Amino acid sequence: MFLYQHKVQFYETDLMGIVHHSNYLRFYEEARVAWAHDKKLLDYQRPESASHFAVYETQVRHLKPAFFGEDLEIEVQAKREGIRILFQYRMRARHEILSLAQTVHVSLNKELKLIRLPESYLKILEKEQWTETWL
Amino acid sequence: MFLYQHKVQFYETDLMGIVHHSNYLRFYEEARVAWAHDKKLLDYQRPESASHFAVYETQVRHLKPAFFGEDLEIEVQAKREGIRILFQYRMRARHEILSLAQTVHVSLNKELKLIRLPESYLKILEKEQWTETWL
């Protein structure tokens, strides 16, 4: 299982004293990009390679708040569904699950038009481990 | 139907030249806060009044990209579901629907513990118009 860590920064909190919910999508993006880079599906030198992960849908559930300075652990799992990639995420800190999420992605060309997933993605996604759904 | 407008700012775009998906949750929050302020359920002078809109779950669907400088129109509808408030949002620009979303909220006290929705909320939510679901 791919694991990603994020330390909560001061600027990610809001006036309730907890991490603002919009930042969870940023943490999950960090985890997804790290996963894709680890699988050699995303090349930082060619940022257009990120456009195979265009966001179609996001869903985030908040179970417990996250606080300034905490080290969040994010587990990632991915699978193919037709021309889409589905990611699920599980965020933990303080030996608890703080949040669960799912994001659905499609490939876009430079004109932002929908295209098929590249062959290299299909190969990687076939080999990925997918446990039961988390959400 | 409550309507909110947001002009896309330069700092809300990413290297694909479109609005970054995490910012949609910020636009939908702006619309929700404006709705709550309009109904006198949220008082800027007492920001703790915002804690009755603690985010339990978000879901955002992206149909078309949004671009720098565009004037986004966001329709809002709200209803009560037990101790939760459910919001739905429809974002338009260029005479098209760009995005649909739903967020689910609960009331928290100062210790971030779950409490019932205040009576004032129930009264407002009873009178709210809810058309068929948008997502």
Add this chain to the structure above:
Amino acid sequence: MFLYQHKVQFYETDLMGIVHHSNYLRFYEEARVAWAHDKKLLDYQRPESASHFAVYETQVRHLKPAFFGEDLEIEVQAKREGIRILFQYRMRARHEILSLAQTVHVSLNKELKLIRLPESYLKILEKEQWTETWL
């Protein structure tokens, strides 16, 4: 004098209960973009026109905090200094000055190389009113 308004959003606050300082640069950018659009120096349809306002230096002074829901008023003044454009900003709310700032900009081409300011800019900047320095 060009005037711009920004309402402070919930997501712009931090755990101290005030607007996070990094957001001031975003508010000042909003004001600068609105100024440039007003002068027809920036075309939202051609976002590359924004690259004539590449940021070389920023300086922000914080005199008083800004709070959730406040309507910030930002005054803008601009002048040319050789191949640079200099902007100054004065932010008010509650009949007080909250912040003063200055940003310095240069023109870049698509390869992010320094170029001269376009003629259209020089014409506009000649006509701009510049009072004494604010910082």
Add this chain to the structure above:
Amino acid sequence: MFLYQHKVQFYETDLMGIVHHSNYLRFYEEARVAWAHDKKLLDYQRPESASHFAVYETQVRHLKPAFFGEDLEIEVQAKREGIRILFQYRMRARHEILSLAQTVHVSLNKELKLIRLPESYLKILEKEQWTETWL
């Protein structure tokens, strides 16, 4: 010399394909917080301890752009000036200096009123190394 690292995230870029300038203040805050935590002047469990680093003034110079996926190295130096703390920062990547910055901080109490720097800060700041100014 204290050194901090930040990997540039996708959501930190803008439509020019580079890191948006407002994010530099966030990276410099990350470095400052890490420095203060390292010196035991900031306790994540007591986030109010961060209020001794209230921002009075920021100044950032941009020499070269920063790109998606880059590992930014930030050097930090700090010194006392009366009731203020002065930080300077030097950001590098690709064996070049990308940005230089200075931030000035003061201590605030819970009512956001100015107070003296705590004794523990003075002790740490006396021992800090300060080379010639970077800006």
